[in-house]
Amino acid sequence: xxxxxxxxxxxxxxxxxxxxxxxxxxxxxxxxxxxxxxxxxxxxxxxxxxxxxxxxxxxxxxxxxxxxxxxxxxxxxxxxxxxxxxxxxxxxxxxxxxxxxxxxxxxxxxxxxxxxxxxxxxxxxxxxxxxxxxxxxxxxxxxxxxxxxxxxxxxxxxxxxxxxxxxxxxxxxxxxxxxxxxxxxxxxxxxxxxxxxxxxxxxxxxxxxxxxxxxxxxxxxxxxxxxxxxxxxxxxxxxxxxxxxxxxxxxxxxxxxxxxxxxxxxxxxxxxxxxxxxxxxxx
Amino acid sequence: xxxxxxxxxxxxxxxxxxxxxxxxxxxxxxxxxxxxxxxxxxxxxxxxxxxxxxxxxxxxxxxxxxxxxxxxxxxxxxxxxxxxxxxxxxxxxxxxxxxxxxxxxxxxxxxxxxxxxxxxxxxxxxxxxxxxxxxxxxxxxxxxxxxxxxxxxxxxxxx
Ligand SMILES: Cc1cc2nc3c(=O)[nH]c(=O)nc-3n(C[C@H](O)[C@H](O)[C@H](O)COP(=O)(O)OP(=O)(O)OC[C@H]3O[C@@H](n4cnc5c(N)ncnc54)[C@H](O)[C@@H]3O)c2cc1C
Ligand code: FES
Ligand code: FES
Numbered sequence: 149x150x151x152x153x154x155x156x157x158x159x160x161x162x163x164x165x166x167x168x169x170x171x172x173x174x175x176x177x178x179x180x181x182x183x184x185x186x187x188x189x190x191x192x193x194x195x196x197x198x199x200x201x202x203x204x205x206x207x208x209x210x211x212x213x214x215x216x217x218x219x220x221x222x223x224x225x226x227x228x229x230x231x232x233x234x235x236x237x238x239x240x241x242x243x244x245x246x247x248x249x250x251x252x253x254x255x256x257x258x259x260x261x262x263x264x265x266x267x268x269x270x271x272x273x274x275x276x277x278x279x280x281x282x283x284x285x286x287x288x289x290x291x292x293x294x295x296x297x298x299x300x301x302x303x304x305x306x307x308x309x310x311x312x313x314x315x316x317x318x319x320x321x322x323x324x325x326x327x328x329x330x331x332x333x334x335x336x337x338x339x340x341x342x343x344x345x346x347x348x349x350x351x352x353x354x355x356x357x358x359x360x361x362x363x364x365x366x367x368x369x370x371x372x373x374x375x376x377x378x379x380x381x382x383x384x385x386x387x388x389x390x391x392x393x394x395x396x397x398x399x400x401x402x403x404x405x406x407x408x409x410x411x412x413x414x415x416x417x418x419x420x421x422x423x424x425x426x427x428x429x430x431x
Numbered sequence: 432x433x434x435x436x437x438x439x440x441x442x443x444x445x446x447x448x449x450x451x452x453x454x455x456x457x458x459x460x461x462x463x464x465x466x467x468x469x470x471x472x473x474x475x476x477x478x479x480x481x482x483x484x485x486x487x488x489x490x491x492x493x494x495x496x497x498x499x500x501x502x503x504x505x506x507x508x509x510x511x512x513x514x515x516x517x518x519x520x521x522x523x524x525x526x527x528x529x530x531x532x533x534x535x536x537x538x539x540x541x542x543x544x545x546x547x548x549x550x551x552x553x554x555x556x557x558x559x560x561x562x563x564x565x566x567x568x569x570x571x572x573x574x575x576x577x578x579x580x581x582x583x584x585x586x587x588x589x590x
Contacts, residue, residue, distance in 0.1 A: 150454060150456075151454045153452070154434065154453055155434055182500075186476075187475075187476035190494070191476065199453070227489070250565070251566075253565055254492065256491050257496070339565055
């Protein structure tokens with residue numbers, strides 16, 4: 149199908165974009181990579197009155213190191229993250245996960261801000277940001293606020309963003325020495341949305357500490373599981389009794405089925421991806 | 432009234448100016464307003480890859496970009512690829528290997544394969560399949576398409 153008609157504006161600076169967004173009607177939408185919004189508009193699941201194209205905003209396109217963080221402008225495309233030496237050096241979890249996000253032609257357009265704002269429960273990015281303890285910087289005409297990733301994703305396609313706000317940048321703390329990460333997902337075909345996946349960061353200096361285990365494509369949002377993390381923290385490797393307990397805790401997650409897999413399948417696959425990600429970290 | 436904008440861009444090396452409705456996507460504009468029917472339209476939601484074409488040096492989905500967003504851009508479609516060495520080699524290799532039957536997927540498949548070959552991708556079949564994973568073909572079963580890409584890479588290595 150074809151998109152319904154709309155007004156189109158392509159502001160050249162952030163202030164102008166925020167002015168356009170400051171509209172009570174709720175019919176204004178921003179266009180980033182368009183890799184989710186354009187399909188929704190073509191299906192007429194989205195019919196904005198005004199589309200504010202962020203592709204002219206150079207002030208949202210950067211990857212830089214500052215104050216112990218890697219700061220990423222929201223209009224940074226997946227392909228730019230994949231090719232960035234700063235990301236390769238400081239955010240290895242991204243380097244592991246990015247090749248699994250859609251296909252090359254989609255990654256050439258799709259942005260980190262778009263994926264974060266969409267909050268698709270099967271998307272990789274929300275889980276990665278929670279695992280990395282990232283901060284999402286939101287801007288509106290009335291100011292700026294920082295939101296922790298763990299408090300940003302509220303449910304199915306639901307985030308803490310308010311009317312008139314957009315994501316300006318995302319800030320990822322540079323991890324300390326000894327921090328390892330693991331990533332594993334199962335999809336029907338390379339690049340498809342996952343049927344189940346997990347992102348893990350952990351301090352592996354004996355004993356294990358600061359584990360963060362975040363599942364995606366299993367519930368209505370990316371889900372951090374402290375009960376599983378507790379099995380990891382304080383041991384030297386995950387095996388035996390602790391692994392058995394971890395499996396039990398994974399089974400208790402709030403699973404939601406989708407078109408790809410029902411609840412029982414997801415329960416099974418979540419355990420599989422967890423075991424494989426752990427094996428990769430400790431191999 | 433349909434909202435529209437004036438755009439100026441370069442398509443297959445030629446400067447073009449046109450007035451386009453905001454809601455028109457890039458591939459529809461190229462096909463319907465410029466008569467460049469080489470790029471195909473399948474699913475219109477980014478899944479099939481039939482509309483894959485090049486904008487400012489990277490391959491993208493023509494159905495997921497608005498024509499108004501192409502203002503100032505440089506675009507190359509399958510009609511324009513032929514002047515590039517690797518594209519001409521891929522076209523010959525597709526023919527030789529029976530890598531197309533109905534040909535619906537072919538312009539998009541060539542675009543994705545071209546990106547892989549020009550970036551110096553190796554003849555590893557799994558890597559080729561991974562790169563082409565976003566392009567559906569309902570006829571060939573993919574085997575012959577991968578053969579065609581492997582042939583071009585191996586020929587290049589021999590030269
Ligand atoms: C065939 C196909 C396969 C895909 N597979 C995957 C996959 O495996 N995993 C995955 O994660 N994704 C997948 N995607 C989706 C892709 O990752 C999208 O690029 C991403 O979800 C949205 O990013 P975008 O920049 O394209 O945003 P857009 O589509 O432009 O926008 C998405 C939404 O976010 C809003 N938005 C965008 N930017 C901002 C901002 N800065 N501030 C506030 N709101 C904003 C928009 O208004 C819109 O509501 C796939 C897409 C396709 C077409
Ligand atoms: S028509 Fe664009 S991907 Fe199918
Ligand atoms: S040749 Fe018919 S779809 Fe590929």
